[in-house]
Amino acid sequence: MSQPREIAAGATYLITRRVLRRHLLFRPDAAITQLLIYALAVSTRRHGIEVHALCAMSSHLHVIVTDTQGVLPRFLQFFHRIVALGTKVLRQWEGPVWDHEATSVVRLLTRAAVVEKIAYVLANPVAAGLVRHAREWPGAKVDVGELGHGVLRAVRPTVYLDPENPQWPEEVALPLALPPAVERDSAESFRRDVAAELERQEAQAHAEMQRQGLHVLGAERASKISPYERATSFESLRDRNPTFAVGREQDSAWRIAAATVRAFRASYRAALERWRAGVRSAVFPAGTWWMRTFHGACVTDAVLTT
Template sequence: MSQPRHIAPGATYLLTRRVMRRHFLLRPDTAINQLLIYALAVSARRYGIEVHALCAMSTHLHLVVTDVQGVLPRFLQFFHRIIALGTKALRKWEGPVWDHEATSVVRLVTQAAVVEKIAYVIANPVAAGLVRHASEWPGVKVDVGDLGRGVLHAARPSAYLDPKNPQWVEQATLPLALPPAIQQENAEAFRGQVGAELDRQEAQAHAEVERQGRRFLGAERATAISPYERATSFEGPGERNPTFAVGRDQGDAWRTAAAAVCAFRVSYRTALERWCAGVRSALFPVGTWWMRTFHGVKVNDVVLAE
């Protein structure tokens, strides 16, 4: 049985979804970039999601978002469905678009984690050996200077979306929000922190490429790859998929977050056992989403220790 997912209104997450069998279906081009921005803008507005950073790689998609209303599963379902159906239409693809593994959802518990993971998202094309600097990536992305003040725009894609359906507006706009822990007066300092972390990660990627005796592919060659090809680099099965992140050298925060996750899971399992035994008054811990949404279980309104 999979672990229960804790969904908390106001939580910030790193989200990752991978393409089936690592095909290059999201290879950057005008049509795919338009679809990604439009789908994200419409989905975020529908579910009250604040988007902080994103980077669309050819084989996977990274987002850093805040789930203001505690409806993250609904957002992911809607957003990924639009991307999948639009991609199938654009690429004339008959099989599934997304990998069968569930979306990786990592809660960012501290500001240090938010800084590191936003830099990680921005640096992804560099770490993959595609471009030497993140700003060169031709896919959908956010630059450091856009954090908390940039705006992405996209017209409604002609593929898949019915212009007669009022939910598919002609123009969609996506403002990039600051993470909730960052006040507007501290925005420039925050961007400076992310920029410094991005420089560190880019330098690390440069050293690794040099160590392996490789060269960066380059933006032009990256956009010329067939979307029907697959990545050939090694990726081990069953890699670690963390529930939360606290950033480097945050031992106390890690122990606190780990204890909270364990407490939630123990409380959830106990309540689930009682509910399955027919005790419909079983009280589930705050953050229970699936059982509350689909079975209407009772949820405790006392927040577990963070």
């Protein structure tokens, strides 16, 4: 049984989902880029999600968002379904698109965590040895200069989506919002911090490539590789899937966050035990989503603190 997760309106998350068995179905060509941006734009508008950063790798997808209405599971269900169905048609792919592992959802609790994780997302193609600098990646992505004020645009893909259905507009625009942890008057400072962290992570990736004697594949070759091939680089199986991030050297924030997660889970399990015993008046902690949405369980308005 998976751990219960608090779904809070206004929370910012790093979301990662992988393609089945690391197939390269999201190879960065124009068609898949169009599909991903279009699906993300329609899905976020439908569910009140703000997008801060994006990088679509050939075998997985990273998005950093803020869930303004506390409906993250609904958004993920809709977005991942549209991407999967469109990809199946586009790539003429039989069977599932997404890996069987659960979507990674990491809540970003501090400004430092937001800066580090956005840089991590943008640096992914560099860390994978595909390009030398993040700006060279040809797939769906956000550049540092676009953070908080850029707009991604796409026209409706010709595959899968019905042009007669009004929920699929002919063109979409996806504005890139500033994360809530960043004050509007400090947007430039925020972009400089992300750029500095991105430069640090790129340098780290370059040093690791040199240590291993590896060479950068290049954007052109990455765009032409078969989408039916699989990534061959080493990747540990069933690695840790964190619930939250606070950034480096944030020990106090980490302890508070960990205690809050433990308190939420303990309260949730206590309420669930009462519910299973037939006590329908059991009150679940604030942030309980599944039990409230599908079973009408009572949820307190008070947020757990430690």
